[in-house]
Amino acid sequence: MTEQSRPQELPAGLLTDPEMIDACRVRDFARVFRMVKAKAGIYPSMLARRCELTPSRVGEVMAGRRQLLHMDVVERISDGLRIPGHMLGLARRPWETPPHLGVTEPEAPQEPEPEKNATASLPGPDVDSILALTTRTPLNTATLEAFHSSIEDYWRRDDQHGGAALRPAIVGQLRYVVGLLGENRPAAIQKGLYGVAAELARLAGWTYFDARQYNQARAYFTEALQLARESDDRQTMANILSCMSLQATYQDKPADSLAFVTAAQDQARSAAGTTPRVLSMLSMREAFAHATLGNRGSTHRAIGEAHHHFEQIQASDHDPSWVNYFDEPKLIVDTGIAHGRLGEAATAEPLIADAIRREDHANQRGRAFHSFWLARTQLEQGKIDQACHTATQALESARAVASERVTGHLREFYDQLAPHRQEPVALAFEARLRALLPSVSGSIHP
Known part of the structure; x- marks a missing residue:
């Protein structure tokens, strides 16, 4: 594609407009097209050409009479209007990578081009209409x-x-x-x-x-x-609220965390058929919130309730699939983490260590989290050699998973290690960190 034929980019002010961001996030192309027309001067006929749609189709979308659901159409809109892929829930588009960063593939031997057959030509711009018929299958x-x-x-x-x-x-x-x-x-x-x-x-x-x-x-x-x-679906609402509670804990908003998990428990208790496993998981999320607030007595009470509910689990319970992860090792490790958040490292360490020995090795992210928590509790007790050994083992799991939360736990441990940074075992850990996770270690400074 020549520089002259490359689609013009949208104004930066439009791509950073909160309304445009929201419209792209939910793929509300009626709003997207109207904003592009109003703020970028790209009218329906031009929209149609750039996105390989018919003008009538664009008009129907802008009037709210048609939705564009198929991924190939969404990709054409991203490419034609130069909307970055992440705004539409797509992978990074090829044109988003600067030419000097692209990888040049060796040219493959040229095969003789087959004779073109008109009946086998690619569908035209109305392919989205044809595919839309399949969505009406019962x-x-x-x-x-x-x-x-x-x-x-x-x-x-x-x-x-x-x-x-x-x-x-x-x-x-x-x-x-x-x-x-x-x-x-x-x-x-x-x-x-x-x-x-x-x-x-x-x-x-x-x-x-x-x-x-x-x-x-x-x-x-x-x-x-x-x-x-x-x-x-009140049980699902409870689960979603519990996720929001956990996020608030990570954002250091413990009051919000407690409010969300309290609402989650209310939803669960009002739902028919809520199982003890669900109630146990929610009590543990409550313990996290109280521990972050520093409420020792409330944390211990919530931990006790979590264990009490877990003891009531029966093989005949019909648990929702989303709570099946909350097994006994998860209960134990979360109990240890709640104690760790309170600063009760001596109580937390054996619990977390026991859970790590018993948990599923396929859950690389979970093992990385829990190992870093174990290393932190060991470091808080002055067990520097053990802490660095545990953290070094955790690096193997950490490099197997792309997770900023894992990276955050790693940074927290590294910061806690600061007073001991010149110890031989700490230097060995840092060398291993730089060897295994150079992208992370590059953002960590002594």
């Missing part, structure tokens, strides 16, 4: 089960590798499911779709939370809460 319980299976796979891969690479697919599927909610369907299927959409929005929020992009995370958590409320 949905059934098997379709919902397929959605849930993909969500479970997202969560598994998020635990193993972090959610950054998954986010475009998650957000794209979320927008697709939200688009399906506008059609008339049997009540049971519609309620199931709301549940799928709520869980996808929570998962999207979680990936932003793990990346420490807290404003985006809160926006998706709020969307998830609204979707769960539409179907009066």
Whole structure:
């Protein structure tokens, strides 16, 4: 593409406009197109050419009579209007990488070009209309089960590798499911779709939370809460509120954290069929909030309630899938972390160490978090050799997962190590850190 034919970029003021950011986030192309017309002077006919749509289609979108749901169309809009991929929940677009940073692939041998066949030519700009017909296929319980299976796979891969690479697919599927909610369907299927959409929005929020992009995370958590409320799914609402409580703890907003988890417990108690495992998990989130506030007595009470609820779990309980992660090792490690947040390192250390020995090795992010917590409790007790040894082991898990939260725990430990930075074992840890995670160590200064 020549410099003259490359699409003109949108004004920076438009791309940073909060309304434009929100419209792109939810893929409200009626708003996007109207703002592009008003603030960039790109009229419908030009929009159509740049996005490979028909002018009538653009007009229908701007009038709110049509939605654009398919990923190929979203990508064409991103490329044609030069909207950065992350604003639309897409991966980084090829044109966003400066030419001098691109990788030049060796040219492959040229194959003879086959004779063009008019009947086999690519579809024209109306491909989105053709594909839209497929979305009207009747949905059934098997379709919902397929959605849930993909969500479970997202969560598994998020635990193993972090959610950054998954986010475009998650957000794209979320927008697709939200688009399906506008059609008339049997009540049971519609309620199931709301549940799928709520869980996808929570998962999207979680990936932003793990990346420490807290404003985006809160926006998706709020969307998830609204979707769960539409179907009066109070247990899911409780889970979403508990995620918001945990995020507030990370943001050092313990009063907000306590308010969110209290609301989560209210929702759970008012829901039919809430299981002891759910109540146990929520009590532990309450313990985190109290510990961050420094409320020792309330923290110990909440920990006791978490263990009491956990003891009531029966094999016949019908737990929601999202709470299955809260097993006995998770209860124990969270108990240790709550004590650690209170400064009770001697109590926390054996609990966290025991849980690490018993937890699933496939959950790389969890093992990294918990190992750094163990190293911190050991360091607070003056066990410098043990702390650095534990932290060095944690680096192996940390480098396997892309997570800003993991990086944050690493930085916190490194800062705590400052008084001992010249100790041989601390120097060895720092050397290992720089060897395994150069991108992290480059942002850490003695």
